[in-house]
Amino acid sequence: MLWRDCCGYLTQFASTATRLTIFSLAIFLPLLSLPWIDPAISPSLGNCICSPMERFWGGNGISGNKNMVKQLQHCGVFSSERVAEVMEKIDRGCFVTDGTPPYIDSPMTIGYNVTISAPHMHAMCLQLLEPNLQPGMHALDVGSGTGYLTACFAIMVGNQGRAVGVEHIPELVNFSVKNIQKSEAASLMEEGSLSIHVGDGREGWPEFAPYDAIHVGAAAKEIPQALIDQLKPGGRMVIPVGNVFQDLKVVEKNSDGTLSIRNETAVRYVPLTSRDAQLRGS
Numbered sequence: 001m002l003w004r005d006c007c008g009y010l011t012q013f014a015s016t017a018t019r020l021t022i023f024s025l026a027i028f029l030p031l032l033s034l035p036w037i038d039p040a041i042s043p044s045l046g047n048c049i050c051s052p053m054e055r056f057w058g059g060n061g062i063s064g065n066k067n068m069v070k071q072l073q074h075c076g077v078f079s080s081e082r083v084a085e086v087m088e089k090i091d092r093g094c095f096v097t098d099g100t101p102p103y104i105d106s107p108m109t110i111g112y113n114v115t116i117s118a119p120h121m122h123a124m125c126l127q128l129l130e131p132n133l134q135p136g137m138h139a140l141d142v143g144s145g146t147g148y149l150t151a152c153f154a155i156m157v158g159n160q161g162r163a164v165g166v167e168h169i170p171e172l173v174n175f176s177v178k179n180i181q182k183s184e185a186a187s188l189m190e191e192g193s194l195s196i197h198v199g200d201g202r203e204g205w206p207e208f209a210p211y212d213a214i215h216v217g218a219a220a221k222e223i224p225q226a227l228i229d230q231l232k233p234g235g236r237m238v239i240p241v242g243n244v245f246q247d248l249k250v251v252e253k254n255s256d257g258t259l260s261i262r263n264e265t266a267v268r269y270v271p272l273t274s275r276d277a278q279l280r281g282s
């Protein structure tokens with residue numbers, strides 16, 4: 001079952017010929033004792049499961065942030081060195097609630113009917129947005145939750161750039177500020193290039209628009225117009241869209257203002273909704 005999931009994920013990106021190759025590998029690689037998994041970390045991995053809606057490894061998680069990042073690379077979730085660097089710098093351990101194991105590849109509850117996203121989703125979104133997270137650029141994180149991705153964005157755009165989180169639960173905004181204070185992005189928040197705001201993320205955050213990169217951390221019924229308006233020409237937005245069946249969409253604004261939209265993969269996120277609806281759990 002695990003190998004079938006692995007193939008299911010990979011084949012979304014592969015040609016038919018590649019699918020056949022992967023299918024053959026899926027049958028034979030287990031017989032070879034997975035030599036491509038680093039033996040230093042494989043004992044704690046459980047299994048490498050490759051479905052974006054599920055997780056890339058099970059077991060009790062991985063010992064340490066660095067090994068988690070290494071394992072995401074091994075599973076092919078991302079390839080960018082800048083993503084590896086920022087994920088190593090921003091320790092996921094600073095962003096989970098007390099008593100929650102931080103390095104399991106799974107979303108974890110943070111209260112208020114929501115979760116911190118799984119490490120593989122963080123990595124995937126960082127990789128998709130990486131070209132638009134260059135020093136000096138502006139990035140918006142809608143539904144910033146724990147503040148993890150906002151902190152990563154802040155490191156990537158640097159102190160000449162701007163990383164803005166918008167979250168509609170005030171308690172989570174306080175939680176994220178405390179988390180960021182424990183992290184490598186603390187000085188950027190102090191200096192003012194990183195900020196987190198209480199607000200309805202469907203309205204974006206016009207103060208620092210237009211944005212080169214917009215990430216939405218909760219599933220919208222449709223792409224909010226305010227976010228499209230606040231995306232810079234040449235900018236890129238990554239947003240899960242849908243209800244029960246959701247697609248992670250990559251939205252690019254062309255220089256003439258038109259949009260190019262593609263589906264990256266199927267995903268499962270909590271809804272982008274009103275505060276009341278979220279707290280009611282509806």
Ligand SMILES: C[S@@+](CC[C@H](N)C(=O)[O-])C[C@H]1O[C@@H](n2cnc3c(N)ncnc32)[C@H](O)[C@@H]1O
Binds near residue numbers: 147149168
């Ligand atoms: C999956 S969670 C957290 C994602 C975040 N990237 C993380 O890993 O910590 C999604 C977040 O979106 C927030 N959210 C949902 N609807 C929202 C809205 N309309 N405006 C702002 N935040 C919203 C939730 O409160 C939650 O914190």
